[in-house]
Amino acid sequence: MQKYNDIKKITYAGKQSTDPFTFKYYNPEEKIDGKTMKDHLKFAMSYWHTIAAEGADMFGSGTMDKSFGKTDPLEMFKAKADFAFELMDKLDIEYYCFHDVDIAPEGNSVKESIDYFNTMVDYVYELQKKHNKKLLWATANNFSAPKFMAGAATSPNADVFAVAAAKVKACIDATIKLGGTGYVFWGGREGYETLLNTDMGFELDNLARFLTMARDYGRAKGFKGDFYIEPKPKEPTKHQYDFDVATCMNFLRKYNLTEDFKMNVEANHATLAGHTFNHELRSAIVNDAFGSIDANQGDLLLGWDTDQFPTNVYDTTLCMLEVINAGGFTNGGLNFDAKTRRPSNTLEDILLAYIAGMDTFALGLRLAYDIKADGRIDEFVKNRYASYNSGIGKKIVANQTNLEELADYALNIEDVDVESGRQEYLETILNNIMFK
Numbered sequence: 001m002q003k004y005n006d007i008k009k010i011t012y013a014g015k016q017s018t019d020p021f022t023f024k025y026y027n028p029e030e031k032i033d034g035k036t037m038k039d040h041l042k043f044a045m046s047y048w049h050t051i052a053a054e055g056a057d058m059f060g061s062g063t064m065d066k067s068f069g070k071t072d073p074l075e076m077f078k079a080k081a082d083f084a085f086e087l088m089d090k091l092d093i094e095y096y097c098f099h100d101v102d103i104a105p106e107g108n109s110v111k112e113s114i115d116y117f118n119t120m121v122d123y124v125y126e127l128q129k130k131h132n133k134k135l136l137w138a139t140a141n142n143f144s145a146p147k148f149m150a151g152a153a154t155s156p157n158a159d160v161f162a163v164a165a166a167k168v169k170a171c172i173d174a175t176i177k178l179g180g181t182g183y184v185f186w187g188g189r190e191g192y193e194t195l196l197n198t199d200m201g202f203e204l205d206n207l208a209r210f211l212t213m214a215r216d217y218g219r220a221k222g223f224k225g226d227f228y229i230e231p232k233p234k235e236p237t238k239h240q241y242d243f244d245v246a247t248c249m250n251f252l253r254k255y256n257l258t259e260d261f262k263m264n265v266e267a268n269h270a271t272l273a274g275h276t277f278n279h280e281l282r283s284a285i286v287n288d289a290f291g292s293i294d295a296n297q298g299d300l301l302l303g304w305d306t307d308q309f310p311t312n313v314y315d316t317t318l319c320m321l322e323v324i325n326a327g328g329f330t331n332g333g334l335n336f337d338a339k340t341r342r343p344s345n346t347l348e349d350i351l352l353a354y355i356a357g358m359d360t361f362a363l364g365l366r367l368a369y370d371i372k373a374d375g376r377i378d379e380f381v382k383n384r385y386a387s388y389n390s391g392i393g394k395k396i397v398a399n400q401t402n403l404e405e406l407a408d409y410a411l412n413i414e415d416v417d418v419e420s421g422r423q424e425y426l427e428t429i430l431n432n433i434m435f436k
């Protein structure tokens with residue numbers, strides 16, 4: 001197989017191609033329903049998995065070296081950034097996402113870390129211009145350092161709350177400077193292990209205070225993009241406060257934050273919460289909170305966030321069906337919050353993994369449009385509720401009836417013949433469309 005450096009750019013070759021370094025389904029400039037595949041999918045590279053992580057797990061050290069031959073911290077992070085933008089060029093990926101600590105070394109104090117970060121933001125700003133790339137979203141890593149062991153905004157320690165605020169401020173400034181269209185809050189360690197040491201109500205109030213301050217700061221500085229919450233039910237804490245979309249919506253409503261905050265739905269987090277990926281997407285959509293997607297997949301036999309590159313076509317098809325029905329992405333996109341498996345430890349494996357993920361989503365997009373064009377599934381769902389189009393059903397939907405009238409009406413009903421849900425028939429239609 002060719003080596004990383006031999007490959008200049010991945011291009012579309014069609015599904016007959018056996019060249020591993022080509023796209024089989026992703027044809028960036030091809031238009032589907034009047035929009036290029038590139039604009040439909042808005043792929044983003046995750047800096048933390050792709051540029052920072054080296055494959056370490058709790059049983060062993062890294063299997064990849066991403067120091068690029070450098071030892072001086074700033075020089076190393078500059079080399080990482082150079083690699084990141086060249087990789088995006090090779091893959092034809094337009095967007096990227098990062099945590100503060102992914103792009104810059106950490107210093108010996110909060111101030112030194114933020115100074116390094118700002119230096120690297122300036123460096124990345126130039127690379128972004130040179131390579132014609134865009135920032136999808138940024139976020140602050142307020143969960144790795146020991147001081148965040150009991151949370152950041154929900155830490156029992158007010159100084160930790162303040163440090164977290166300083167980091168978020170720097171990241172919002174960076175997002176504005178880099179023209180990012182989103183800013184993410186993933187809960188990190190915002191949760192708890194035991195109620196024996198936890199004041200849950202106080203911690204949730206503090207989390208809301210924190211998010212409100214961040215929102216106010218960003219808006220005052222002119223940030224027009226979306227703030228996102230990324231739900232996750234567990235890991236690292238036993239009980240994460242942002243369990244799933246429904247839990248987050250309840251939180252946002254209680255603290256009047258629904259105007260500015262949307263959801264960044266991650267596939268693997270959905271399954272950890274006992275939901276399907278498309279359930280979480282639909283929950284966001286029906287709450288007017290659909291924002292962005294962390295595209296990955298988990299392993300249903302394992303109970304943690306394995307962050308695998310998505311290769312399950314059913315999942316990506318049903319996901320893209322939700323995205324199309326929601327009118328497509330606005331500020332959001334598909335960020336590959338995914339990493340190569342630890343034994344896939346060469347640079348060309350990174351290319352192969354992104355090709356797998358991008359092609360699987362491109363195929364999902366094509367199939368989602370086939371499902372729309374076929375129309376049988378949409379038609380079935382529409383007809384299933386037909387009893388609400390006339391008579392008493394129409395009155396219910398128009399809020400023109402009441403419990404007494406419904407009771408009188410019901411007393412004259414002899415028997416009700418509820419229509420079959422026809423699940424197996426619909427699943428067959430799905431297969432017929434997908435495997436034509």
Ligand code: XLS
Pocket residue numbers: 099139184186230232266294305337
């Ligand atoms: C961890 C999260 C994280 C967020 C960004 O599980 O997915 O990677 O996307 O902090």
Ligand code: NI
Pocket residue numbers: 186230266294337
């Ligand atoms: Ni994520």
Ligand code: NI
Pocket residue numbers: 266268269305307337
């Ligand atoms: Ni995750």
